Amino acid sequence: MRVGFIGLGNVGGKLAGSILRNGYQLDVHDLNPLPVEKFVSLGANRAATPKEMAGRCDVVITCLPTPSACASVVEGPEGLLEGMGPGKIWAEMSTTDADETRRLAGRVIAAGGEAIECPVSGGCHRAATGNISIFAGCSRETFERALPFLTVLGRRVLHTGDIGSASVLKVVTNYLATANLVSLAEALVTCKAAGLDLNTSYEAIRISSGNSFVHETESQVILNGSRDISFTMDLVAKDIGLFQNLAQSHDVPLEVSPLLNRIFADAIDRYGERELSPNIIKRLEEATGLEVLANGFPPEMIDDEPEEPGYEVKPTQDVCIYDEREGADG
Missing domain, CATH: 3.40.50.720 (NAD(P)-binding Rossmann-like Domain)
Incomplete structure (x- = not known):
């Protein structure tokens, strides 16, 4: 081939x-x-x-x-x-x-x-x-x-x-990642403002219910100071704009999505379209006069998972949920 x-x-x-x-x-x-x-x-x-x-x-x-x-x-x-x-x-x-x-x-x-x-x-x-x-x-x-x-x-x-289905799901997942990035920026700046050690704060989030893929990747390059995740603000704005348009076309009354679009539009006005997307945290660093940095974190992410042949993931189907009130057939 x-x-x-x-x-x-x-x-x-x-x-x-x-x-x-x-x-x-x-x-x-x-x-x-x-x-x-x-x-x-x-x-x-x-x-x-x-x-x-x-x-x-x-x-x-x-x-x-x-x-x-x-x-x-x-x-x-x-x-x-x-x-x-x-x-x-x-x-x-x-x-x-x-x-x-x-x-x-x-x-x-x-x-x-x-x-x-x-x-x-x-x-x-x-x-x-x-x-x-x-x-x-x-x-x-x-x-x-x-x-x-x-x-x-x-x-x-x-x-x-x-x-069409894959494009919709990709936009959905990028929207969720963006919401997570903005919330992590708020969390890390708040930890710094409260006087917490940022290495300890990172670990607390990582081992808790607050953990996520975005935290284990983008939070690391934020704390390093490189902010380099090989993704820029114009691409984020495109993705969350596509998600907003998708929801509007189906009459879904979103509340978080419009705010995210405004946040990134403001960041692009301040720092330019090609600014690295994790630098969304700069808006809060500038507002508080704080620098959210810590030692020991990498300047970029490197995949340490061995390369292996891929495989098809199949959705779970025909799951029977057991309800003690009704028995296994409920």
């Missing part, structure tokens, strides 16, 4: 590395020539256009920052659609709008190809080792064809249903 990869940024570059590391023929394309040159030096092939890549690859993966960027790659001049045909798969790994993904997937399918949306979750450090989680939205037939390369890209692969 020959795989093409378009979008070699913070996440895409690491995912493409897993493809190359595991022995696949790899073609690469990016508007930035530097990562392309790096991959070519490692044995990948350069594709001048998405059309060229689609013409010679069995699978073309896109991992791009915005829905408009993806649309341009798929249906623009020299785009993927011009090279798609029977037996070829387009795999969309971006965090994007579900309706736009469905629209583009429809065009790929109409051109004779297959489409799968497969956004990832778990942080750049896990993308680098092939241990990240993948949500896959597509037909079951396409999922079965895609599973061999998906289990190279990620450790845990969940078939979420039809096209």
Whole structure:
């Protein structure tokens, strides 16, 4: 199987590395020539256009920052659609709008190809080792064809249903991570203001009901001072904006989501779109005159989980909940 990869940024570059590391023929394309040159030096092939890549690859993966960027790659001049045909798969790994993904997937399918949306979750450090989680939205037939390369890209692969379902779940999980990040910023600044030792505070949260994936990753780079989780405020704003739009389209009267959108809009006004997302804590550091720093924490996260073949995660079904008042059949 020959795989093409378009979008070699913070996440895409690491995912493409897993493809190359595991022995696949790899073609690469990016508007930035530097990562392309790096991959070519490692044995990948350069594709001048998405059309060229689609013409010679069995699978073309896109991992791009915005829905408009993806649309341009798929249906623009020299785009993927011009090279798609029977037996070829387009795999969309971006965090994007579900309706736009469905629209583009429809065009790929109409051109004779297959489409799968497969956004990832778990942080750049896990993308680098092939241990990240993948949500896959597509037909079951396409999922079965895609599973061999998906289990190279990620450790845990969940078939979420039809096209669009994975994009919705990815936006939901990114919204939850953002809410956790903001609440952790408030908690850490409050611990500092109360005179608590921040190393002890970190451990107290980690071993308690307050623990989370975000705490075990982003709190560490916050306390280190690097604040480097390879994710920026403009990307957070995009993701939580997509979640807000999703909820509004279904008439869900959210209360926390609008506040998060205002918080990040204010932070972008202060620090710029490309500021690292954990620096959302700077708003509170500046308001209190405190620095939330501690010794012994790493400047970036490194995945220490050994790389192993991935597998399909299957949702729990047909669970019988025992109720003593009614018996096992209740």
